[in-house]
Amino acid sequence: MAGCAELGITEIxxxxxxxxxxxxxxxxxxxxxxxxSVKTCPWDQLSSLLPQTDLLVNTTPVGMYPHVEESPVEASVMDKIKLGAIAYDLIYIPRTTEFLNLAAARGAMILNGLPMLIQQGAAALQLWLQQPVPVEIMRQSLQHYLES
Known part of the structure; x- marks a missing residue:
């Protein structure tokens, strides 16, 4: 949320x-x-919020092994996502979840959780070592590991 505030987002x-x-x-x-402004809403309001949503983030484990064919948002609800909105799934295995597939099919830009995992790891390592860390090498190493 702090990152959203830094980007100028005023309502979540x-x-x-x-x-x-x-x-x-x-x-x-x-x-x-x-x-x-942080507002909470019951699940049944998601479909009415999607048409004006610029960023939709999945923070659930739905879509991870062993349920890789599931999405926390049904296709009929995802149909309402705004064209060009960003769908962000914090899951990084599989790289493209069903949530992201549904969003991409409807014209959303998609992003998985791998960049956040890398940046969190780099920030933690930098705190621990008290010196800059090679983020790009970390990214390449993790991608190589996940591909093997």
Missing amino acids: YIVGRDPQKLATFQHSWITSPLAI
Whole structure:
């Protein structure tokens, strides 16, 4: 969320299936110093939010092994995604999840979780070593590992 605020995003909707978890999450943002509006919505509102959404992020494990053919967002709902929106799945194995396939088929730009994994690892290693780390070498090594 801090990254979104840094990019100038002023409004974020968190959509979920569990009302209690949504309420807990919403409460956790009451005292946030970020200049960003965080609103929670029940899952059935996703289809009405998608037409004006610029970034749709999947943070669930749906689409990972052994359920690689599943998507947390049904095709009929994904039909409403805005052309040119970004669909971002934090999953990186498989590289292209069903969530991303559905979004791409509807004209969304897609991004998997590999860049975030690399950047988190690099940031942690840099803190640990107290010196710059070779992010590009890390990226190449991880991609080589995942391809083998």
